[in-house]
Amino acid sequence: MxxxxxxxxxxxxxxxxxxxxxxxxxxxxxxxxxxxxxxxxxxxxxxxxxxxxxxxxxxxxxxxxxxxxxxxxxxxxxxxxxxxxxxxxxxxxxxxxxxxxxxxxxxxxxxxxxxxxxxxxxxxxxxxxxxxxxxxxxxxxxxxxxxxxxxxxxxxxxxxxxxxxxIETGRFAYDARARRLTRGVLGIPEDAYVVGGVGRLAPGKKFDRLVRAVASVPEARLLLVGDGEHREELLRVARECGAADRVLLAGACEDPPSVASLGPSLPELLSAMDAFVSTSPDETFGLAVVEALAAGLPVLYVACPAIDDLPPDAAPGARRIGESVPELISALRGIRDARLARLPQPAAAHRYxxxxxxxxxxxxxxxxxxxxxxxxx
The missing domain is CATH 3.40.50.2000 (Glycogen Phosphorylase B;)
Structure with a gap:
């Protein structure tokens, strides 16, 4: 054929x-x-x-x-x-x-x-x-x-x-060695609490709310993977919130990587995170959420049909939250204080x-x- x-x-x-x-x-x-x-x-x-x-x-x-x-x-x-x-x-x-x-x-x-x-x-x-x-x-x-x-x-x-x-589910399994090496490459301390996000840096993704929320959570750092027209605006918001030194924009990440790709792969970047947040209020699937769950991360999301269309026990590490900055701050503080261990890959990751x-x-x-x-x- x-x-x-x-x-x-x-x-x-x-x-x-x-x-x-x-x-x-x-x-x-x-x-x-x-x-x-x-x-x-x-x-x-x-x-x-x-x-x-x-x-x-x-x-x-x-x-x-x-x-x-x-x-x-x-x-x-x-x-x-x-x-x-x-x-x-x-x-x-x-x-x-x-x-x-x-x-x-x-x-x-x-x-x-x-x-x-x-x-x-x-x-x-x-x-x-x-x-x-x-x-x-x-x-x-x-x-x-x-x-x-x-x-x-x-x-x-x-x-x-x-x-x-x-997703290629097996590639996203948590890797402790990749976590150490990736944090070293990015200049992130081993004991830092890292909140992550993945997606195009566009206004519709509402990453500015995530920047403001992380800025209000002491000791938390933000690692955003992606690129787009909203990049400079996000950096401006980080400066405005006094969190410029705690916000890292890692740029776009081709996945799966090609031979010419430089820098850490997406699974390695997810291994370097401690929690994952998707702030977009209008998603058609929510692939980044599934990838984060496959990496064993606790996930907070505003909208994710990939998870909402499944039974509740298919993704025990995911929690739907409101999209306002105060709600994000409260949720981030909760998972920071819990310091959750890595979770096994859920049924959702294998289903997809x-x-x-x-x-x-x-x-x-x-x-x-x-x-x-x-x-x-």
Whole structure:
């Protein structure tokens, strides 16, 4: 089976790194087209052995990209096209139809309550999405919460399949040696109490609230992993709170790391933390929370469908909290004073292993191409 993946961009991001993980675990022949930004994840995918084509799309209204993409689909003789992220879903479905490929699966990674991929929802956005969705075979939601939102939007429930995001669970197990070495590299004392967060440094993630909360918890330090347009604002807030020396922005972290990656890996950075906090109030999955739980960390989160959609005992180390700064301060003080030991990997971490997600996706591929799903793994 030949599958072409079409994605909006391949800079460091959750959907982009999720695609790379899936490619490593799906036993089919792949090609990848990125409409824009062939960044570090594109290099990682190529180093794994999958070719990446940069379409060079100039913007959302670059209609000239459509025939170029259709030509790639046609010349590659692909059995199925799999699209990721809004722009790629719209253009990829159209291009596949123009190329004569009617089997199209689209993964919806980032549909929140009031935003899609960090941008406010609008009537026009919804109308265009629904018009192109009818050209596909099925739409994959990364969580039951996203599936419900798609149905509320107007996607027929029979066309929606839930295949959760996944992690390489074994890689995230706590490593005491990695903790010591990573803290040494980052200049963090061995006895420091480190609160961590992972994600794009964007206003919607509300990391400024976490900075203010940590500033109010004596002796606590904050380690944020990620990069984005809100970086300088977060540094300003840290200075304003008198906590500039206790806030460390570690920058973006490609995961899994490629050969050229410098600095600690994400599992190593999680091993260096003592607690994990997700302050984003509008998440479509919450992969960083699952990774932190796999690392044995106590986790505080404002919103995480990946956990909320499971039975309460699936993630005993996770606790949902309010999003205000006083509530964050109270919760942080509580887990600091408890000095919780590392927890074993919970059922949630194993439920979201990438091999399981890849097996579910392969079943959808087989059903679309051959009419018979393969046994789910």
């Amino acid at each position: 030949k599958v072409l993946h079409v994605i909006t961009g391949l800079g460091i991001g959750g959907a982009e790194q999720q695609l790379r993980l899936l490619l490593r675990h799906l036993p089919v022949q792949h090609g990848v087209v990125t409409l824009t930004n062939p960044g570090v994840v594109a290099a990682g995918i190529e180093s794994d052995g999958t070719p990446v084509t940069h379409l060079g799309m100039a913007g959302n209204r670059d209609l000239g990209a459509l025939p170029r993409l259709a030509r790639i689909v046609r010349q590659g003789r692909y059995d199925l096209v799999h699209t990721h992220l809004y722009r790629a879903c719209v253009y990829g479905r159209l291009a596949a139809r123009l190329a004569g490929v009617r089997r199209v699966i689209a993964t919806e990674h980032s549909l929140g309550e009031a935003q899609i991929e960090g941008r406010p929802l609008s009537a026009g956005t919804r109308a265009l999405y629904l018009a192109s969705e009818r050209l596909g075979t099925s739409t994959v939601a990364v969580s039951p919460s996203v599936a419900r939102r798609l149905a509320d939007w107007g996607v027929p429930p029979a066309r929606i399949q839930v295949v959760p995001n996944g 292993d990438i091999a399981r997600s890849a097996g579910q996706l392969l079943s959808l591929y087989d059903q679309a191409v051959h009419g018979t799903p393969s046994p789910a793994k």
